[in-house]
Amino acid sequence: MSEKLAEVYEQYDMEILSTKKGRGATILNTTDGCRILEPFRGSMIRLEQEYVLKQLFLEEGCANLDYLIPNREGMLFTCDKYRQPFVLKKHFEGNECDMHNPSEILRAVTALARFHIYGKRVALKFTGAWKTAQQEKEKKRIAEIRRAIVDGEELEKLTYIYEISQNALEEALGTEKEEAGKAAENQAAPPDKERERAEDREIENTFIRHNKELKKINGYIMKVKRKNSFEALFLKVFPDYYRQGADCVEMLSRILGEQENSSANAFESHYGICHGSYNHHNVILCEEGEAIVHFERFSRGNQLNDLYQFARKAMEKNHFDFGLLTEIFQAYAAEIGLLTEDYHYMYVLFSYPEKFWKIANSYYNTNKAFLSPKYLEKLETVILQEAEKREMLAAYKEKYIG
Numbered sequence: 001m002s003e004k005l006a007e008v009y010e011q012y013d014m015e016i017l018s019t020k021k022g023r024g025a026t027i028l029n030t031t032d033g034c035r036i037l038e039p040f041r042g043s044m045i046r047l048e049q050e051y052v053l054k055q056l057f058l059e060e061g062c063a064n065l066d067y068l069i070p071n072r073e074g075m076l077f078t079c080d081k082y083r084q085p086f087v088l089k090k091h092f093e094g095n096e097c098d099m100h101n102p103s104e105i106l107r108a109v110t111a112l113a114r115f116h117i118y119g120k121r122v123a124l125k126f127t128g129a130w131k132t133a134q135q136e137k138e139k140k141r142i143a144e145i146r147r148a149i150v151d152g153e154e155l156e157k158l159t160y161i162y163e164i165s166q167n168a169l170e171e172a173l174g175t176e177k178e179e180a181g182k183a184a185e186n187q188a189a190p191p192d193k194e195r196e197r198a199e200d201r202e203i204e205n206t207f208i209r210h211n212k213e214l215k216k217i218n219g220y221i222m223k224v225k226r227k228n229s230f231e232a233l234f235l236k237v238f239p240d241y242y243r244q245g246a247d248c249v250e251m252l253s254r255i256l257g258e259q260e261n262s263s264a265n266a267f268e269s270h271y272g273i274c275h276g277s278y279n280h281h282n283v284i285l286c287e288e289g290e291a292i293v294h295f296e297r298f299s300r301g302n303q304l305n306d307l308y309q310f311a312r313k314a315m316e317k318n319h320f321d322f323g324l325l326t327e328i329f330q331a332y333a334a335e336i337g338l339l340t341e342d343y344h345y346m347y348v349l350f351s352y353p354e355k356f357w358k359i360a361n362s363y364y365n366t367n368k369a370f371l372s373p374k375y376l377e378k379l380e381t382v383i384l385q386e387a388e389k390r391e392m393l394a395a396y397k398e399k400y401i402g
Helices: 003-009 044-060 102-150 155-162 166-172 178-185 192-223 229-261 266-270 304-317 322-333 340-351 354-364 374-401
Strands: 016-021 026-030 033-039 085-090 271-274 283-286 289-292 299-302
Touching: 003 033, 044 102, 102 271, 102 283, 102 289, 102 304, 102 322, 192 229, 192 354, 229 340, 229 354, 229 374, 266 271, 266 340, 299 304, 304 322, 304 340, 304 374, 322 374, 340 374, 354 374
Parallel strands: none
Antiparallel strands: 016 026, 026 033, 033 085, 271 299, 283 289
């Protein structure tokens, strides 16, 4: 057992039988089951939201997620002696999904669809549950402040130590302004329909932003006096990929506009909790089933975006095999029905040159003086895959759109 982490382990109610190294983490075999201890580098608010979210999933009966485990003091993270924070989560014995194995891909798709079914119900409860959690947290802080005041702590120290809001301090001191309190209570959340429309438009806005970034990168490279092989190739293929991106924005805008004006919005049936990063690294295939991990990018929105992200990666790993894509859609549709509008929406997502944008964006944000030859290799791979991708899109359009 690592001496460095010994004091972290001591903060949890668990008996450790053995430990082993995982990918940037420590996997623990305990009397209560498998656990994983990971360094925490994110936002505390997001961590608290993730905890509330997963508790809702647990209440719904979804047990195959990497639930956060609080320490003895009820904290979601624990620091070692170097003040490095760690989080403890439920873990699962198994292997990541093999993207070259069709049966494992379909297992992962079925697991995603079932997660989405739970996610539809959880999405309706999350706002209320999060608000309740924040109120409970505020009450605990108020109680701590009052105890500290009795012990003679100075107000400046209290504000810093407890990271409290002005309202919490005023309430603890018994001087909360009634009007301010009423204003906070009466602050209405946006209507569900408006929020759903805004989240549907998020993909369109993302594509618009990516297109602007591509145009900016193209302008930058054109000004480079001595262009390397990557830059020369980028300028050669940029017009075609930029046109693809612009066409996708136009198609997506039209589809979303039709859905907003429709009395029966097809996307409403897919509104729920999205994983946000559902790929082969974040689904573990176990003997007893499938587990889903790493929810750092979860959100509420169109769950078809999760399906697209996973299917796109499967296509890239399997030469854009349209037969496999058909099986992926069938596996998902067996759990959650798909309409023509859904296939049309995902067709636009598949059509967007996302891989090209990722390579260009990574190039732009790296040190140009030591540009890795990997950038050229990746760009050449995308170009070589273009014919396969277009063939897949043609078959897709014929089968699902007409």
